[in-house]
Amino acid sequence: MKRLLILEDGSTFLGEGFGSQINSTGEVVLTTAMTGYQKVVTSPTYANQIIVFTTPVLGTYGTNIDDLESLQPVCKGVVCHTYTDSMNVSSPQSFSDYLKNQDIPGIYGIDTRKLVRILSKHNGIMKGSIIDAENDLEHAFDQLHATVLTDQLVDMVSTSKPYPNPDTGRNIVLVDYGVKHSVLRQLSRMNCNTIIVPYTATFQEIKNLCPDGVLLSNGPGNPYTLEDSFETIRQIQANYPTFAIGLGHQLLAIANGAKVKELPRAHRGLNFPVIEIATGRIITVAQNHSYIVDESSLPKDNLIVTHKDLNSGWIEGIKHRKYPTFSVQFEPEGAPGPSDGTDVFYDFMHLIDIRKDKINAIRESK
Numbered sequence: 001m002k003r004l005l006i007l008e009d010g011s012t013f014l015g016e017g018f019g020s021q022i023n024s025t026g027e028v029v030l031t032t033a034m035t036g037y038q039k040v041v042t043s044p045t046y047a048n049q050i051i052v053f054t055t056p057v058l059g060t061y062g063t064n065i066d067d068l069e070s071l072q073p074v075c076k077g078v079v080c081h082t083y084t085d086s087m088n089v090s091s092p093q094s095f096s097d098y099l100k101n102q103d104i105p106g107i108y109g110i111d112t113r114k115l116v117r118i119l120s121k122h123n124g125i126m127k128g129s130i131i132d133a134e135n136d137l138e139h140a141f142d143q144l145h146a147t148v149l150t151d152q153l154v155d156m157v158s159t160s161k162p163y164p165n166p167d168t169g170r171n172i173v174l175v176d177y178g179v180k181h182s183v184l185r186q187l188s189r190m191n192c193n194t195i196i197v198p199y200t201a202t203f204q205e206i207k208n209l210c211p212d213g214v215l216l217s218n219g220p221g222n223p224y225t226l227e228d229s230f231e232t233i234r235q236i237q238a239n240y241p242t243f244a245i246g247l248g249h250q251l252l253a254i255a256n257g258a259k260v261k262e263l264p265r266a267h268r269g270l271n272f273p274v275i276e277i278a279t280g281r282i283i284t285v286a287q288n289h290s291y292i293v294d295e296s297s298l299p300k301d302n303l304i305v306t307h308k309d310l311n312s313g314w315i316e317g318i319k320h321r322k323y324p325t326f327s328v329q330f331e332p333e334g335a336p337g338p339s340d341g342t343d344v345f346y347d348f349m350h351l352i353d354i355r356k357d358k359i360n361a362i363r364e365s366k
Contacts, residue, residue: 002133003107005050005079007126008144011118014133018059018083019099019106023135025147026050026076028128030119031288032269036336037095038067041075041104044157044178045246045288047220048149050077050128052115057082058108062091063098069180069335073102074156077130079115083108105130124266125290153221154178154247158199162209165194170352173211175199177219177226177247182335186345187215199226203235213241213352216248218331223250223260223291230255237325241351243344244327250291252327253318259297263314266290270337273310274317274330282310285330286337292329293318317344324351 003017007028030052033040037058040051058080078099083106085094099106107130119126129144150156157178165184169191174183177199187194195209199219206214214236233255236242244252250260267287274285293315295305307317307328319326326348332341 007128013110015107015109018096025129042069042073046075047153052079059095062087078106179217182333216244218246242325243348249327253293257299283340
């Protein structure tokens with residue numbers, strides 16, 4: 001079936017439909033990820049977005065349960081140059097069938113290079129719709145321009161009730177702003193008993209769970225829509241080792257007096273070089289963000305920069321001078337992407353163990 005991708009600047013792209021045949025509107029964004037299309041599509045950080053893949057072909061290896069980053073993906077569409085309907089023993093469902101079952105439309109056979117050039121002139125983001133080619137185009141554009149996309153994205157993806165990811169080691173409370181399953185998998189590999197709580201959880205509710213450490217997860221959207229989180233984060237970092245990722249990193253920075261600004265061009269892809277300032281070590285990481293901590297606003301008495309993007313110089317990691325608290329903007333779990341960044345999970349475990357040793361020493365001295 002012929003379908004159209006239309007953009008708010010008046011651009012139109014005619015292609016073939018796959019996945020669901022519903023009409024859909026969202027933020028059209030691009031990713032340079034060359035692999036892991038199922039992980040990208042199911043990541044909660046793509047809430048309300050139509051994802052344009054710059055990789056030439058999607059669908060080559062089907063889909064499987066192991067590559068899910070959420071059970072109910074909340075992206076609004078998929079755009080690619082070429083689609084192929086493939087399945088195998090380990091991936092028994094085609095990508096098109098998966099999207100159809102999740103009510104996510106796809107379109108292929110368009111000039112993605114031209115589309116990327118257009119998006120790049122608009123911060124890599126523009127409102128758009130995937131519609132049937134037979135639709136009244138003038139009416140479709142009127143609807144697109146009239147559509148107001150919600151900014152309450154974390155509320156769409158965060159859990160409504162606490163739930164466990166059980167194990168028998170360190171007790172971690174994870175504040176869910178849109179956590180990816182791969183973060184939970186990484187904590188499981190480290191034998192962490194993780195309790196996931198809603199982003200609205202109060203400090204007292206977190207304290208009642210007796211955490212050894214607290215993780216502020218990744219998630220979608222503008223951090224300034226979550227003002228109620230700032231005071232809770234200040235209380236958390238003053239009492240427990242704290243690690244934050246992505247949106248959690250931005251919230252942590254704001255809670256400590258820094259400011260966050262929108263990037264001139266969003267970073268979404270798998271192979272970004274980042275330098276660890278203390279060691280000079282360069283790691284390759286996945287990134288997915290359109291906001292960044294403004295270095296000029298960083299309160300030097302509270303926070304120091306630990307990581308920077310090697311190409312742009314933008315902040316990719318910070319830590320607190322007083323508390324055992326740190327954060328990274330990149331996606332340390334990869335999924336998809338390199339695993340270079342997983343070391344920060346071990347740093348978090350180290351901070352937890354130091355605190356537990358101190359507590360045990362105090363108890364033994366009494």
